[in-house]
């Protein structure tokens with residue numbers, strides 16, 4: 001496979017309507033991975049402070065998941081109809097165009113290698129339309145990781161039926177593909193995203209017969225100070241609530257979908273009431289007809305690229321692993337900054353503030369000048385800290401209770417890729433002594449499929465964390481973050497190229513070079 | 526209200542792709558998964574172990590449930606691949622290489 005760094009540059013440039021001289025700007029001062037709110041804010045801020053910047057994203061246009069929107073070919077006149085706070089994105093997009101940032105879209109980053117102090121190589125795959133897949137290397141003096149998050153899923157009987165889709169997945173398919181999974185869509189799970197998803201679905205013409213939330217929203221009121229500091233969050237919530245009210249969708253809290261029914265596709269769901277630990281209460285089941293179910297239980301920071309490098313992580317209030325960062329957004333590896341949901345899930349406003357802070361810190365380090373007046377830096381940090389406090393309150397409220405595993409039957413597939421049922425994972429624990437996700441995985445293949453455990457990892461660690469397989473939430477929290485040497489599937493040919501002497505890039509990052517041990521938790525930030 | 530009306534989409538004329546021999550209308554810019562959903566098709570893969578139907582789940586390239594065979598190439602993530610005129614999509618059975626083993 002040819003090393004096509006320069007081709008890829010030209011392609012990316014051409015698709016954006018401007019030509020870029022190949023390689024002329026490498027190494028870039030800063031490479032930003034992820035073009036969502038955090039990455040965009042970071043890239044434009046860095047460019048406006050004189051850094052040369054490359055911005056990589058697997059999508060074909062900027063926006064990330066939050067500002068996902070239809071492809072230009074759909075010629076959507078009102079993309080903002082499916083978005084809250086579109087002007088913030090429009091502003092970033094305009095500044096991106098003006099700022100001379102090298103945009104490398106359709107670039108799937110699979111690993112980042114640290115060659116030396118101030119010398120990083122990003123390895124990505126790209127496939128220009130109608131062309132072959134190419135491998136691409138991008139060199140940079142510093143990295144800003146803004147890879148966001150992905151949805152947490154708690155399995156339940158019937159969740160592999162067609163028509164059962166991730167809540168974020170339904171939202172993504174609607175925002176970019178302008179399609180719905182069905183006409184009558186139950187929305188279920190936990191977390192503020194559900195409000196947004198249900199709001200978008202009804203606005204786009206679907207019927208939402210039930211919006212089922214496992215936690216109780218009333219717990220927000222236990223954090224009045226964090227809540228009061230968040231007028232923008234409240235407006236966003238009100239924006240969705242208004243759409244729901246107009247369509248008579250009332251959130252049903254302390255309930256969960258405990259089964260999906262159907263043969264070749266979902267036809268109905270069973271909704272049960274939950275006690276405060278998320279145990280389904282027998283006798284409360286109710287059946288709701290639907291032709292689709294959009295389900296999700298919050299978001300998990302996407303930190304594979306950083307954990308593969310050995311970055312320190314911290315435990316979030318809802319039991320996921322996030323990157324441990326300095327007050328100026330730097331990871332435990334010097335020169336690797338991070339912003340957005342990689343350090344905890346807090347929404348677009350927080351992500352943009354963090355992206356700006358990280359870029360200012362990187363610019364200061366690389367240029368040796370203070371890039372922004374101190375009062376501005378201080379106020380950025382203050383608002384980020386306020387939003388962090390609110391995000392923590394939300395995370396506590398929506399953290400899955402330990403009782404959810406009760407709705408799993410032994411036949412329920414936990415791992416969708418390898419089709420491993422809950423009974424096999426339970427057996428690995430009770431019969432063979434598995435005590436964590438890793439040993440359960442080795443014994444059952446759960447998490448060894450295509451998605452590398454992204455979908456089932458959290459559920460498997462819950463099942464494996466206690467000998468009686470009725471784990472406590474704290475049990476699920478003790479497992480180490482997942483390590484994935486490759487953040488995206490890579491053809492063997494690409495790996496072979498890296499080690500062949502002819503094609504030797506600056507330094508190959510074979511998986512064996514990666515730190516052998518999981519990073520330490522809770523390293524001071 | 527249809528989603529396309531909501532955002533005021535005025536794409537160029539639809540083109541067709543085929544799915545297991547059936548002709549489907551596609552809008553420029555849509556992913557293959559979106560074209561299938563628009564036609565009411567929710568599954569286009571049969572699992573290796575249980576022989577169960579699957580389609581798009583995460584919608585963003587993470588879960589690999591949406592794997593399809595596109596123009597003879599197996600294991601393409603339908604949620605990421607943009608549909609192009611004349612694309613031939615077929616249901617993927619198992620790991621997509623069954624044909625080569627026989």
Ligand code: FES
Nearest residue numbers: 582584588589604
């Ligand atoms: S739907 Fe998950 S990868 Fe395509």
